[in-house]
Every structure is written in structure tokens, then in C-alpha cells.
Amino acid sequence: MIVLFLIFTATFRPAQPTVGDLIAIDFQKAVVLDSSKAFEIVSQQGSHVVIRTFEPKPIALSGVSGGVRFRNLVVPVRSVLAPTDKLEPAPLRPPAGIPMPRAPLIAIGAAAAVAAASWILVLLLARLRSAGHRSPEIFIEPAERFRATVASLRADQSLPGRWASLADATRLYLSTLSPHLGVELTTSQLLPRVEAQHVAAIGRILRQGDLEKFSPWGAPPGDFDAIAARALELIPVVSAGEEQAA
Numbered sequence: 001m002i003v004l005f006l007i008f009t010a011t012f013r014p015a016q017p018t019v020g021d022l023i024a025i026d027f028q029k030a031v032v033l034d035s036s037k038a039f040e041i042v043s044q045q046g047s048h049v050v051i052r053t054f055e056p057k058p059i060a061l062s063g064v065s066g067g068v069r070f071r072n073l074v075v076p077v078r079s080v081l082a083p084t085d086k087l088e089p090a091p092l093r094p095p096a097g098i099p100m101p102r103a104p105l106i107a108i109g110a111a112a113a114v115a116a117a118s119w120i121l122v123l124l125l126a127r128l129r130s131a132g133h134r135s136p137e138i139f140i141e142p143a144e145r146f147r148a149t150v151a152s153l154r155a156d157q158s159l160p161g162r163w164a165s166l167a168d169a170t171r172l173y174l175s176t177l178s179p180h181l182g183v184e185l186t187t188s189q190l191l192p193r194v195e196a197q198h199v200a201a202i203g204r205i206l207r208q209g210d211l212e213k214f215s216p217w218g219a220p221p222g223d224f225d226a227i228a229a230r231a232l233e234l235i236p237v238v239s240a241g242e243e244q245a246a
Helices: 102-133 142-155 162-177 187-193 196-214 224-234 241-245
Strands: 002-005 009-013 023-027 031-033 040-045 048-052 059-065 068-075
Touching: 031 040, 031 048, 142 162, 142 224, 162 196, 162 224, 187 196, 196 224
Parallel strands: none
Antiparallel strands: 002 009, 009 023, 023 048, 031 059, 040 048, 059 068
């Protein structure tokens, strides 16, 4: 703390004020400072005054204290810069890079692994459950299936498309007798491959089915029950089509 001696004594703080510091000055008696462009009066109450300046040079105070006017009460103010400072801005430095945290990546990877394992477990359980509840397949002999189909078509005379259904069932049954009697064959391709004694019956069935499927007028009337009965004669017969094809 520095004591200023002129006509009277005053003290100020801080002891070595710098530019921008709040400088508290205490007089022995009430004081009123004169305003000045060299400093700013922050507060003034009784014998206590607070001033501030932004110029790095001593400031001279004047005013009235205890009814006595005073002048040139000097308060030293120094700069915050070093004496050799060239007042050039410091070079800009790029911001330091922040390393990528590894904890979130590890957490995400762990969550993905858990999710994948959960889905795999769900799929395995679903397959095991479906396999456990799968009903055993019942094998039906082609001849029995053909006989049952023909019987149901004969029993229900109101069933639409009976000729086409009978033709399809006949083609399917013939395909089980020999690989040369495939269902992909047309009627004209299939008939030369069957035994001669069944050509007439099979030809009538297939042509009626073709007309019912593809003709705009449908199949002509015929004795469906009699022709379906003749279709059943194919059951004990093994086609000789394979020999003819050879």
C-alpha cells in the first residue's frame, strides 16, 4: 500500500495497479473527485473512492477533501504488457483434436452381438418348435388316390369341371406308372405311349377334359359315370408305353 503525501494523506489499493484494475482510494476526510477523461469514477462514498483507467500511465486526481481543494494527487498505473512486447497477436494454433472415445464403440458392438445372438436363438427355437409339431406325412398309394378321386367325382354330379378334374387325375396316375407318361405331355403326345386297349378310354377322358378347359363351348354331353368307371380299369395295368418309347 502506498501513502501519498501532499497537503494531506491518502492511500490506495492495490499497491501496484495495472490497466483495468479497480483502484480503491481512502482519504482522511470526505472527498469529492473532479471528473476526468483519464479515468472512470466507479463509486464515491464519504472518504472512499473507487476509480478505474484503461491507459497505462500515471493519473492525476483533483477534488475537494474536508473543504480543501487538492490537485495532482498522482496514482501510478502500469501496463500489463512486458516492456519489450511488440503488440503483435500470437499466432493462431489449430484446435487440438479430441480422440474418439472407445467406450461407445465397444458398447455398440456388444449390443449388436447380443442382438444377433438373440435372433439366432429365436430362429433355432422356432425351427425346433415347428419340427416338434410337424405332423407325419401320410403316404397314399397312387392307385388308391386315383380311385378315391374318381369315386368323389362320380358321387357329386353337380361338381363343376368334372371332365377336367378326371383328366387331370388320369394324367397324374399315368405319370406314376412310367416316366414316359409325364403330366407335361399333350394329349396327342401321350396317347401313342399307352397300351392300345386303353387308348380309346384315355383319349375320351383327355379330350373331354381339354374341351372343358379350353373350348368356349365346353365339353359335349357324355356318360361321365360310365367313362369314369372305365378309367378305374387303368389301376391294375402297367403301361407298355415304356416299351413303345424304347
